[in-house]
Structures are given as C-alpha cells and as structure tokens.
Amino acid sequence: MTRELAHLSDEALVALAARSEQTALGELYDRYARPAYGLALRILRDDALAEDAVQEAFLSLWRTASRFVPERGKASTWILTLVHRRAVDLVRREELRRTDQIDEVHEPTAGASSGADEQAWLRLQRERVQAALQQLPDQQREALELAYYGGFTQSELAERLGQPIGTIKSRMFAGLARLRELLGDPGMETAWTSTT
Amino acid sequence: MDIHDLTAAYALDALDADETREYEAHLAQCVRCRADLSTLSESATALAWAVDAPPPPAS
Numbered sequence: 001m002t003r004e005l006a007h008l009s010d011e012a013l014v015a016l017a018a019r020s021e022q023t024a025l026g027e028l029y030d031r032y033a034r035p036a037y038g039l040a041l042r043i044l045r046d047d048a049l050a051e052d053a054v055q056e057a058f059l060s061l062w063r064t065a066s067r068f069v070p071e072r073g074k075a076s077t078w079i080l081t082l083v084h085r086r087a088v089d090l091v092r093r094e095e096l097r098r099t100d101q102i103d104e105v106h107e108p109t110a111g112a113s114s115g116a117d118e119q120a121w122l123r124l125q126r127e128r129v130q131a132a133l134q135q136l137p138d139q140q141r142e143a144l145e146l147a148y149y150g151g152f153t154q155s156e157l158a159e160r161l162g163q164p165i166g167t168i169k170s171r172m173f174a175g176l177a178r179l180r181e182l183l184g185d186p187g188m189e190t191a192w193t194s195t196t
Numbered sequence: 197m198d199i200h201d202l203t204a205a206y207a208l209d210a211l212d213a214d215e216t217r218e219y220e221a222h223l224a225q226c227v228r229c230r231a232d233l234s235t236l237s238e239s240a241t242a243l244a245w246a247v248d249a250p251p252p253p254a255s
Contacts, residue, residue, distance in 0.1 A: 033251075033252050034249045034250075034251055034252065035244060035247075035249045037250070037251070038244075039247055041250070042247040047253060051253065072230065072233075072234045073234045073237055073238060077237055077238055077241045081240075081241060083244075084241075084244060088209045122245075122249050125245045126245055126246055126247070126249070128245075129242050129243065129245045129246040130246050132242070133246060144208065144240075145243075147205070147208040147210035148209070148210075148240060149243070149247075151209070153210050153212045153215075154210045154211065157210070166201075169201050169202070169204065169205060172208060172210065173203075173204035176236050176239040176240060177236075177239070179239045179242055180238070180239040183242055
C-alpha cells in the first residue's frame, strides 16, 4: 500500500485521508513532517512545542481533509498553512517571541542543519526562496519575516516599527506580490494533478 | 478600513483573533478575496520553505 501511495499526488492523498484512509495521512506526514517541523521550530524555538504544533496540525488535517478544495490551492500549501497557524497560535499563547532573534533567517546557524542528511530538494527550495527574499526591499522583507516567523499581528508590527497600520498592510501585500514574481509559479505542475 | 485589504495579513496569519473572525466571515461571501487569498497564501507559504528543515526528533 505504501509503495502505491508514493505515486499519488498530495491532493489525491488528501482526498483519501478525507475518506479516513490512515495510510494516506502517513504518506503526507512522511512528505511534509520535515518542512513542517522546521517551520514550527523557526517560530516556536522549542523542540517540544514545535513537535506539538506539527502533531496538532496533522490531526487538524485528518479531521478537516474533506473540506480541502483543490481549486483554491495546493495541498502542500494547505498543510503548511495549518502548521503555521498552529505554531503562531502557540507562540502567541506562550509569549515565546524573542525579538532579539528574529533576524536570523538569512544567517544559517552553523550545525543546526548539517546538509549531509538533508534532502537535496529541500535545500534547493530553501536556497531559491532565500535568494528571492534577499531581493525584496528591506522594509517589505522585514514586514514579512516579522509577521510570518515572528508571529506578530499587523497591529503589533505597526507599533513595533512605528508605522501606520496601512503602511504595514501595504508592505506585506507588496512583499508577497513581489515574492510571487520572483519565484514565478512554483509547483504549477502539481496543480495539474487533479484528485478523483 | 477596507476589509479586502486584510487578505495579505490573513495569509501571513498576522491578524489578531477578532480580526481573523471578521475576515473569515467576509471571506465566506467574497469571491474576490478567496481568489486573492489563494494567490497570496502560495506566496506566504514560500517563506516556510526558506527555513532550515531538520528532521523531527524521533518519537
């Protein structure tokens, strides 16, 4: 069964999970546990909380798989959105945000990820997005990073950066739009893989 | 405040609880925002791929 699932698209696996097929959930976990955990750890900076966020996100995936609408986006986006939302909820609750560490994203932490055992495509993807982020105007990049990795709300960002909230919203929107241009349309090939 | 303008912040999970509820209620009725959100969420999720991805601790 597992070998068979390996050939299915993410979207097909979500459709199977919606029909309570546990092996489909397992396959999705195998595919996304690593980026999910990396993201949760980046936000929460705590191993146990990051694990909690990932487990809860996959539980949420299992419970709400039937509500996934392929026409609205890729399954991978949905899964990582669930993880991100859970991690942000936790970081706000735990008040774990440490502002002195927020700018680390462009400075790879030595030893934190020995590339040796890391899947090559994850590394390539990371380098590609990091390169795109570097090309954003500083203020746009700052707004995106503080919001997405720091878990700050737009109101908190406005206060923190001493800017009107409208300015913060504009920077976030412009940053995401520019990022999209810089990255092209990654993953459009999987968007064609429809579910049954 | 134009609620349509909250789409980018929502895609980044940068709304507080009240704003999120308000925006989601709007989203259910607004085709334009659903389309915008689809696009902006893809871009926001690109940020997820920019972080180091160590294997989760074996548990």
